[in-house]
Amino acid sequence: MLRGINLGKRQLKSAELKAVVEGMGFTEVKTILASGNVVFEAGDASPEALERDLHAALEKATGLKSDVYVRNRADLEKLVAANPFPKEAEERPSFLLVTFHREPPSQAAIDKLLESHDGPERMVILGRELFTDFPEGQARSTLIPAMQKAKLAHANTGRNWNTVLKLLAALGE
Template sequence: MAKWAALLRGVNVGGNTALPMARLREFLTDMGFSNVRTLLASGNAIFDVDGVEAPAIEALLEREAAARIKLRTDFLVRSDEELAALVSGNPFPEVASSRPDQLVVAFGRTAAPADLPQRLATFYDGPERIEVRGREMYIDFPAGQGRSKLWPAVAKLKLNGIGTARNWNTITKLNAAMRR
């Protein structure tokens, strides 16, 4: 069986889109996925399913969540191999070990522009370090996300992509859960 992680965008964050994790587990089980588990309350699920690729899983989950449980949000999925590669390929290992809550990975549906850091630097000079790797963007927030002006600056680039972000603590917990 292929193992997948689903990352839901904007669920149970800042008062937006409330979804009890028990309801998410029930939904995924009803969809025919097996070994369904959730992690934390921010829209992270792990499940097994064979014979379906990520784009088809995302489209199916988004369509069926809207129809069955009246949830309109984006689902981004990654395989266990993709998540393991993301963890092992972390360009900021010192941040992961010393302040993992300040290391964030933004997951995209499509690849982020490789020159995104350079494009941002033309009008934004914040302290964050950014490394783009395909569909993921690793971000070191040395002063934390709360006061950072990075996300509004990224929005000015009008990338038109679907994405969601998780801090390093969550990512490593997801990765460990996928290994069980």
């Protein structure tokens, strides 16, 4: 998963992303949606090495600098099984956001943010991922600007529940 792709001037066509990954020698390459998602067969490569190597290959091929977050099928299966908001995921999957981090977010920082925030959103940290339920959607939420102001998280990338399920399904094919 690439951070911030196809937002503003940070454009990367799915075909370009696929070509970069195939050019690195990976197989079974498929892009998912047009927001910087790609699945592929990587053999025994470590996630950390993949993140570093994909970042470098993308920058070299396209000039685009983007943080890369790698999760394998087992990671996504575990994440889906542990979803703290199963009812919300079923009823309004586009309003449930999973943000992927390199290191777990700070529970103390999340608690402090939620204490000072007057909104219906709920947040749960599971491992390195942060699940955020936006009952009224992200567009009207005041939580995201509050998170940015609080400088809550290091670099991360978010995917709604629909996209998480599409990524897992693509890994299972």
